[in-house]
Amino acid sequence: MQGTEIWIAGYPGFIGGADTELFNNIHLWIKNGVRVNLVPMSPPNPPVLAKCNELGCVTHTYFPAIFKNKVVASFCCEGFLESLPEIMDKGRPARVIWFNCMTWHFPDEIIAHQNGWIDLFGFVSAYQEQMLRPGLEEHGPVNSFTDYSPYFNLQDDMFCYQPCNDRFVAGRCSRDDASKYPGDLWRMFYKISAPLPVKTVIMGWGENAAAKCGFPPLGMEWEAIAPNQVPVSEFYKKVHCILHKTGGSRESYCRIVPEAYAHGVAMIAENDFAFPGLIENGVTGFLCNSSDEMSYRASQLAFDEDLRKKIIYNGFAFLKEHIANDNKCWEAWKNMLS
Numbered sequence: 001m002q003g004t005e006i007w008i009a010g011y012p013g014f015i016g017g018a019d020t021e022l023f024n025n026i027h028l029w030i031k032n033g034v035r036v037n038l039v040p041m042s043p044p045n046p047p048v049l050a051k052c053n054e055l056g057c058v059t060h061t062y063f064p065a066i067f068k069n070k071v072v073a074s075f076c077c078e079g080f081l082e083s084l085p086e087i088m089d090k091g092r093p094a095r096v097i098w099f100n101c102m103t104w105h106f107p108d109e110i111i112a113h114q115n116g117w118i119d120l121f122g123f124v125s126a127y128q129e130q131m132l133r134p135g136l137e138e139h140g141p142v143n144s145f146t147d148y149s150p151y152f153n154l155q156d157d158m159f160c161y162q163p164c165n166d167r168f169v170a171g172r173c174s175r176d177d178a179s180k181y182p183g184d185l186w187r188m189f190y191k192i193s194a195p196l197p198v199k200t201v202i203m204g205w206g207e208n209a210a211a212k213c214g215f216p217p218l219g220m221e222w223e224a225i226a227p228n229q230v231p232v233s234e235f236y237k238k239v240h241c242i243l244h245k246t247g248g249s250r251e252s253y254c255r256i257v258p259e260a261y262a263h264g265v266a267m268i269a270e271n272d273f274a275f276p277g278l279i280e281n282g283v284t285g286f287l288c289n290s291s292d293e294m295s296y297r298a299s300q301l302a303f304d305e306d307l308r309k310k311i312i313y314n315g316f317a318f319l320k321e322h323i324a325n326d327n328k329c330w331e332a333w334k335n336m337l338s
Helices: 017-031 046-055 078-090 107-114 126-137 185-190 207-213 232-238 256-263 291-303 305-323 326-337
Strands: 005-009 035-039 071-075 095-099 120-122 168-173 198-203 221-225 241-244 266-270 286-288
Touching (some): 005 078, 168 232, 241 291, 256 266
Parallel strands (some): 005 071, 095 120, 168 198, 168 241, 241 266, 266 286
16 A cells, blocks of 8 residues: 555544544544645644644645546545535536535535536545435436445543432433533433433533533533533543433534544434444443433433443443444445545
8 A cells, every 4th residue: 555645635534423533534634644634724723733744744825726637535524525616617526525514405416416517526435425316317427436434433442331329320422512402401311210310411512512501400510611611531530421312413423433432432313314224222232212311311321330331331232342343344445435
């Protein structure tokens, strides 16, 4: 693989689905000897730039001809879509791989597809492909990035099974976006029963979440962590399970699931969207059809420590076999970049 390189239109980040997916792929590429060239379409965040430099990435200043004859991938970067007309005018890339990490199309994405500027579409889940492919096919044939599998960079010190001591702590983690939060958030957590006092920890809490959900009932023990207040690993060290119900965002993948697996946290999610592809119900976590069922499953884990421990270790095994599997996830990129 010596001499292999990839060019990225856009930049990774520490939070967000697309930005963290890119960061994890950067780790995979570097492990396999790929030279990673990053071209931010807007000024990069200084701490993220420093981390990319530490990993050995090369960050370039954008100009329209920079991608000429290069293999270019972009993870949901709208700036790249907006710049594609001038990029194509100044020198067509050898191949353009586009990942839309949402479940709806960008107008510029449709324009790019109509003009044949996107060679391959990457889908992060079967659910996302089901949502996006029909809309693309209305405008022309769709070539997909075959066998692509989202990668999670598992670090040696991530996993930690945490027994319940003086509290049973349930949590959730997402950005401060109203569509990420259900209107009955507090009722769902308030109904958890446990042999110990119950605490709720919400990471990513801000004014948008508060406007959607209000605040918890008096007497309910809870902790709010603002976006970017602490590293996400600190959140996972605080909680014993996660209840992830959305408020209309239609998760295309949800990186919270592999993160929970990696940190030894039991996962409870909706039986919808991309979750059934990531969670085996009753084995690696729970898939639920209502908020009440989520409260029940969390209560079940609180009363049955052996079950919670089994779920946690099953989730970790699933992660290592499928999502943090270097060989499996590299194979598609190896074929793409060779």
